[in-house]
Amino acid sequence: MERKELRFVFFTLAILMVTQPGAVAFANFDAPYGFYKDLSTWILSYLGGAVLLFVYGVITRGEISGKFLRFYGMHILVTLFLTYSIIVREVNPSLSTLTLPVLIFLSFFLSIMLFVPSVFSPPYYSYDLPLLLAQIGLWIVMFWMLLKLRKFEDEKRFLTIYRVFLGLMLFSIFFGVLKLIEVFR
Numbered sequence: 406m407e408r409k410e411l412r413f414v415f416f417t418l419a420i421l422m423v424t425q426p427g428a429v430a431f432a433n434f435d436a437p438y439g440f441y442k443d444l445s446t447w448i449l450s451y452l453g454g455a456v457l458l459f460v461y462g463v464i465t466r467g468e469i470s471g472k473f474l475r476f477y478g479m480h481i482l483v484t485l486f487l488t489y490s491i492i493v494r495e496v497n498p499s500l501s502t503l504t505l506p507v508l509i510f511l512s513f514f515l516s517i518m519l520f521v522p523s524v525f526s527p528p529y530y531s532y533d534l535p536l537l538l539a540q541i542g543l544w545i546v547m548f549w550m551l552l553k554l555r556k557f558e559d560e561k562r563f564l565t566i567y568r569v570f571l572g573l574m575l576f577s578i579f580f581g582v583l584k585l586i587e588v589f590r
Contacts, residue, residue, distance in 0.1 A: 408554075409468045413458070413477070415550045420454035422543045427516030429536060430523030440532045441495040446512055447536065448488040453513025455481055
């Protein structure tokens, strides 16, 4: 994988990692509705950011290969289809396909806005253990990718671009551990 494509995957995983706490807080705003509600809200939030990242990739098409962008577009469509089937089957059978694009971007922006408040207050319930384990897996993969990207980037630029994501990872790890303690206390 080339450097630009590896950076694209890194930012995709960063979107997946950053949207999870806010999406779960958004899903559990009124009351706990169950695992499928939290999972589908997280995936919808991720899809909003992934579509924006895909548009960025298409705009800068010369830097990223067309084959990679086609694969990424298929990834978005398959994830959207699976998430939509989970929502219609388990969460909200009356959801319309016309409201889905609005819901995707609304969920993305709400999850970003709720990131900091949700990290400080544990919105997780005991049935969200798979989501917490997925977040821990994302931390590990993101840190591995950060080390892999460091070989490609020059030291000065590396620190300026990825410092924010490293800070978010450490911030999320610290409060994620506190959430795990809170859930299983």
